[in-house]
Amino acid sequence: MPRRPGPQIKRASDKERKDGAGGSHDKVNVDVPTPSSADEQWSTNKQGGNVLQWLAQKTDAVAPAPTSRGAVEYLNQAKKPKSYAAAAASSTAKAKLSTPADRLAEKAADKPPAKAPRSAPAKDPAKPGRRDAATELPKAPPREPAKETAKDAARAALPKETPKATPKVEAQPAVAPAAATEATAVPRPRSKASPTASPYLKQSDDAVSKLVLISAAKAAITPAAATNTADKPEKASATPTSAATAAPLKSVQRSSVSTPADVARPEVPPPRRVRGRRRDDDRAIRAQQRMEQEQESAQRRHEEAMRTDAEYKQRFESMQEMQAAMQMSQAEFFAKYSRQETLLLNHVVTERLDMPVILDLVDQHDVVFICTDTGSGKSTGVPKALLELSPDTKVVSTQPRRTATVAIASRVASLRREPVGEDVGYWIRGDKRGDEQTRLWYMTSYTLLLRILENPAELPFTHIVLDEFHERQPDLEVTVALLRLALLNKTSHFKLVLMSATLNTEDWEEYFAGLRVATYKQSEPEHPIHDYFLEDTCTLLGTDYQAPPHLVSRGVVEKDTVDKHFYLAQNLILFLNSCSNPVHSILVFLPGRAQVEAMSTWLLTQLSHRVDAVPWHSAVNLSEIEAAMKRHLPRRQKVYLATDIAEVSITLPDVVHVIDLVLVKRPKISKESPASIQYPPLVTQWISRGSVAQRRGRIGRVQQGFYFCLFPAAQIADLPAYSQPPIENSRIDELSLHCLQVVNNPVAIFSLCHGQPLVEAIASSMNTLTQLGCILDARDPLSAGERVEEIYNRQNERWSRMIMAAAQAEVATDIPEYQYTFVGRILQLIPVSPQPGMLVFFGFLTGLESLMILAAAVTSSLSPFSINASDGRQRHFNVPRAMEETENVMRDLCCGLRSDIVAAMKATLLFRIEQQRHSDNVPTLRQWCLQKHLSYDKLMAIVDLESHIKFELAEFVPFRNIVEAERLLEQLDKLASMVAVMTNVAFVAQSLEVTSEGNAYTNSKEMALGIFSDLTAVPDIHSPSCLRWQEGDIIIPVQLNLIFDKLLASFSTAIASPKQFWMSLLLFSQRVQYATFSDDDGTFHVFALSYGGKERYVEVDEISGYVVLEFRRKLSSICEVLRLSHAHRLLYEEDFDALLSSYSLPPLPELQREVITGLVSIFNNLEDMTADEVEHDEDDLDVVSLLSFALPTRAS
Structure with missing residues (x-):
């Protein structure tokens, strides 16, 4: 490879610079030219460019391939080559077969003949000691010439009116020259027996004596049997056997046993007589005759159709064209694959960046974009280089997924020859390797956001690297907004580096206006990548499939389209597995986990002895992927079956083939469907051109690769340039709650993000958090008493004012304030x-x-x-x-x-x-x-x-x-019903009431209606459950998936008594409104419960109402003790008990025992209570019961 030329730095002129309040907007573009030696993988005009430019060039350059019809079934019967070398050698020979009749004729021609009587061949006196095929090989029986007749019929069956002869394409097998010569040469068949192995071939008296005995036995056969053997005129006429060949056999049968001279060296030893005819031989002869008749009939019909049926002729010619195109495509594929190398994967080095240039840009600018192709080494090289700048640097690098975070941290630590947790560590939610001395942290983007929210004014990092920036997860959007605000207001001093292979840098450079911004771009292909789009793949496989036009404009990917592409991927795996080296792995991108499991099951049942299937989705542990990468099973090809989780960061050096279905399953919120906001459904959709480039970049890093894109080349331009920001299609309940740590309204932060959530999603999030008691509106009269000063971070007040001021400049109305409880x-x-x-x-x-x-x-x-x-x-x-x-x-x-x-x-x-x-x-x-x-x-x-x-x-x-599992198990056995009650309250917004139960006889299914929603739901039959829905049950599912306008409910709890359901809500809901009424029947209470924007009214009798209110008063006392326990958690137990006494509060264990005892008692005596849902139109429920943390008056 020629030496890479140095990067060219282009700085903007003074007129192009934008002066802002925060500083100058200095945009620097660094372009690294592409060597011409590796240009063929990127464009057809021998020019370099990034991956998106390749996509545009490929879209313009590739035209739709000519289509063909009517030969799918025939081509599917064609025998695929078992290896790439054998396929290349046999591709020309297969071009001669055109019809099913031809294939039958060829099969008949290759059928070995039936057993013939052994004969003692005459030795050629002119060539003593040399075996001759004409004299020494055993003579064929009278049906032997049928083999020649079948071949003649096969040649005669070829179409006589074909306008052109099928071109012969000789593919280059991927073997050495000597090996290729041996592979193409066809050796002559050799007999396994030596010339002296049989006693009939010996010229001795023993052979003559045995022949005399055989002749005597044949002479004893009855004349009827001899006549039955000799009277076969039709068989004699069907075989062109000469009279000279048949005469020795007759002379042997008429010979005498008097002297050996009468039977001197007969040509064929007489066969042993059996009763009747040889049934196996006759059956084979009859089958061969029927096949010949069918061949002749099929040939006549074919010729007649070619003369009279124009449509038949067109289909036949299309089939021939398709077959010729398939042979040419496979020949080209084998020629490219013959140049494939076998690498030592342990010595692969993938860093191809100009680090001095990058470090110089980082030093001189506030924000630096690094846009290089996948596999350039930016995820490992850039943070490592920043770490080695100085002993005082402290770097954090983020990844969107946990698996990539741990894998890259381990890789960088191994490059530095040190264990993970010293200078290089990782930090994900639930797992941390490192301490205060660690100077390079790899984190998930959500973990970094939580660190920033703790104290945004004092960030402990000198360099913050956001890798795979193009994915733009909701937490990453908020992180970038906070970091941008910190740089503009100069509250912290750090350098921000944003890295991606596919990123619209112009759009983001405008977002960072007022800061010094530089862009480093490099498009240097290391190894060629051979691209096969949908039409190319169909030609390679000999499949007649035309994709529907305007696939992207339809919006929704139909199931039929997904199934067809899934079938194409299966056939492509079969083809690659049969003709490629097992050490060259295959990576298949599938839409979702269901397709991954389906493909894995298919490989397990069909190719378990030939492939090593590696499922890869979000639920698969990273250790399994790492173990699979190191695993090498003999004669089994590794097939990674992955979702979009395999798009980023992790390099698979053994992967040579990538099969991309160009599909992904992601949440999709529709403004027309309110249920989709609460339960965003996973929708199968086409990926963006940026994601295509990401998946294509999985290969070509360490060796050449083959990218099979199952999408029409002519429609690539219809794909969106970039994926829609995930924040626009996600629930943001948890994110909104975390944002309240630094600002009084999460909407203020969302208004500063580059991508923003939908208004409906924000409203739903704030409503959910309010109903659960997590936040309170500052205008609520009860909010003052619920404000817990001890849990607020005073250091964030400055940030809150700064964020609110910046957000107020973006909106025209006042922003309401909230506080978390x-x-x-x-x-x-x-x-x-x-x-x-x-x-x-x-x-x-x-x-x-x-x-x-x-x-x-x-x-x-x-x-x-x-x-x-x-x-x-x-x-x-x-x-x-x-x-x-x-x-x-x-x-x-x-x-x-x-x-x-x-x-x-x-x-x-x-x-x-x-x-x-x-x-x-x-x-x-x-x-x-x-x-x-x-x-x-x-x-x-x-x-x-x-x-x-x-x-x-x-x-x-x-x-x-409680650590001991045995104690917890004993506790669960006693209080399982109370656990179910509290689970029902936590997930009450998803509660359902069963209106009909399934019946196998009427073919009806279970159906339920939402209690606090207007949706209908059915049980998910694909998820195991210990309960069956019965009419009148109340179901509390933990998991709900929206399919069209119905919900699939799974992982549920069933309540047979509505009274139990309503009573649990009255006891544990964070806020309820109530009023007391009296009538002729006595006093009663009406409670109002609100979830999901819907209110339900429950009427209880007088005693039950007082029980509910007294139970809630005890819960409020526990809340007060918990607040004091947090504020004075450093006190000794005796001092804390004295503090509780000053507030007239008992110790926490005593309160908890009273609560759990009262809870059990209430539900054991539920039959004596009244709790029914009623309709209440009057707005007179003016009393609020809150699980309050407001402290009582302290005794003096």
């Missing part, structure tokens, strides 16, 4: 969404902290139960039976309740007991999980999340941490 602060600390986080708060109220933390971890990670559809003994899958077995296991674990959550909690505790028993023996634990129909990875995720929640809460408020 004590509950909101608990939810800010723990790494779960608000609904599961409420379970943790309920645990503090009832004294079941450890048990409810486990419930929060389970509901956040979802069901750990899995469907084991096959065991080692059965090859075929039996999904219904596996589903039934899994549900039976769940029913055994649900403690007598109809709750999937309780079953999952008990399964997790049993797993922890097995961990202690087997000392973390992973194979044994996996086998145990397999027997219990559980996922080992899911259980480990639940255990890790449980530990992480406890770690985050330990410094906020003291609590009793």
Whole structure:
């Protein structure tokens, strides 16, 4: 490769500079020219460029291939080459077969002849000692000439009216020259027996004596049998056997046994007589005759159709054209693949950046964009180079996903020859490797945002690197907005580096107006990449498939289109596996996890002995991917089956082929569908051109590669340039709650972001947080008493004023202010969404902290139960039976309740007991999980999340941490029903009422209506559950997926009594309104509950109303104690008890015992209470009951 020329730095003139209040906008573009030796992978006009330029050039250069029709079934029957060398050698020979009749004729011509009687061949006196095929090979029986007739019929079956002969294409096999010569040469068949192996070939008296005996035995055959053998005129006429050949056989049969001279050296030894004819031989002859007749008939019909049927002729010619195109395409593919190298993957070096230029730009500017192709080494090289600038530098680099964060940190640490956790470490939610001495942190973008929100005025980093910036996750949008504001106001001193392979830098440079901005661009292809679009792939496979026009403009990707592209990917895997080296892996990009599992199942059943399938999606542990990268099974090709998670950062050096379905599953919010805002559905959609470039960049890093893009080249320009910002299609409840740490309204921060959420999503988020009691409107009369001064960070007040002022300049109206509560602060600390986080708060109220933390971890990670559809003994899958077995296991674990959550909690505790028993023996634990129909990875995720929640809460408020799984299991068995009650309250916004239950006889399905929503829901039949929906049940699902206008509910709890449902809400809802009324029947209370913008009214009798209010008063007392416990957490226990006495509050354990005892008592006596839903039109519920943290008056 020629030496890379140096980068050219182009600075903007003084007229182009923009002066702002914060400084000068100095834009510097650094372009690195592309060497001409590697230009063919980027453009057809031998010019360099970035990946997006390649996409534009490819769109203009590639025209739609000529289409063909009517030969799909025929071409699918064509035998694919077993290797690329064999395929190249046989591609020309296969061009001669055009019709099914030809293939039958060829099969008949290659059929070995039936067994013939052995004869003693005459030795040629002119060539003693040399074997001659004409004399020494055994004579064929009378049907042998049929082989020649079949070949003649095959040649005669070729079309006589074909306008052009099929071109012969000779592909270059990917072997050495000597090997290629051996592969193309066809050796002559050789006999396995030597000339002296048979006694009939020996010229001795023993042979003559044996022949005399055989002749005597044949002479004893009855004349009828001889006549039956000789009278076959039709067979004699069908075979052109000469009379000279048949005469020796007759002379042997008429010979005498008197003297050996009468039978001197007969040509053919007489066959042993059997009763009747040889049935096997006659059956084969008849089958061959029928085949010849069918061939002749098919040939006549073909010739007749070619003369009279124009449509038939056109289809036939199209088939020939398709076959010729397939052969040419495969020949080109084999010629390119023959240049493939076999690399030592342990010595691959991928850094190709000009680090001195990058470091100089970083030093002279505030913001630097680094836009280089994937595989250039920016994720590892740039942070490492910044770390080595000075001992005082402290660098943080972000990644959008946990797997990439851990993998890159390990890679950089290994390059520095040090373990992870010293100078180089990583920090993700739930896992941290490093300490205060660590100078290079790799974090997920969300972890960095949480660090910034803690104290944005004092950032501990000198350089902040945001990698894979083009993904623009919601947390990354907020992070960039805060960092931009810090640079403009000079509150912190750091350098900001934004890196991506596909980024619209012009748009972002305008966003950073007022700062010194530089851009470093480099498009240097290291190895060629051969591109095959949809039409090229169909030609290569010989498939007649035309994609519908205007695929992108349709908006929604139809299931039929997804299925067809999935089928094409399967055939392409078969083709590549049959003709490529097993060490060259395949990477397949699939839309979602369901397609990954379907493809993995197909490979397991069809190609388990030839491929090593590696599923890769968000639920797969990073250790499995790392182990797969190091695994090399003999004669098995590795096939990575990945979602878009494989687009970024991690290099797979063994991958040579990339199959891209150009599809992705992402949340999609529709303004016309309010339900999509609350439950954003996963929609299959086409990816952007930027994502195409990212996926294409997975290859060409360390060796040449082949990119199969299953999308028409002519429609590439219709794809959007960049993906829609995810913040526009996401729920932002958790993000909004975190933003309240630095500003009084999260909308203020969102207004400063480059991409902003929808107004409807913001309104839904604020409504949800208010109903859960996480935030309060500052204008609420009760907000003053609920403000907990101890939980607010005074250092952020300056930032709050600065953000509000900047946001006020963007909007024309006043921005309302909110404040987070004590509950909101608990939810800010723990790494779960608000609904599961409420379970943790309920645990503090009832004294079941450890048990409810486990419930929060389970509901956040979802069901750990899995469907084991096959065991080692059965090859075929039996999904219904596996589903039934899994549900039976769940029913055994649900403690007598109809709750999937309780079953999952008990399964997790049993797993922890097995961990202690087997000392973390992973194979044994996996086998145990397999027997219990559980996922080992899911259980480990639940255990890790449980530990992480406890770690985050330990410094906020003291609590009793029960570590022993046996004690928790005993507690769960006693109080499982109370756990179900609190789970119902946490997820009450998703509650459903079953209106009809399924009936197999009427073919009806279960149906439910939302209690606090207008949606209909059905059970997800693909998820195992221990409960069946019954009419009148109230279902509380943890997981809801929106499909069109219906919700699929899974991982649920069922309540048979509506009274139990309403009573649980009255006891634990953060805020309820009520009033007391009297009539002729007595006094009663009416309570109002509001969730999801809907209000429901519940009427209870007088005694039940007082019980509810007294229970809520005890909960408020616990809230007050928790507030004091946080504010005075450093006090000794005796001093803290004295403090509680000054507020007339009992100790926390005593209050918690009263609450849990009262809760059990209420639900045990529920039959004696009245709690019914009613309609209440009057607006006279003026009393508010709040789970208040306002402290009572302190005694003097």
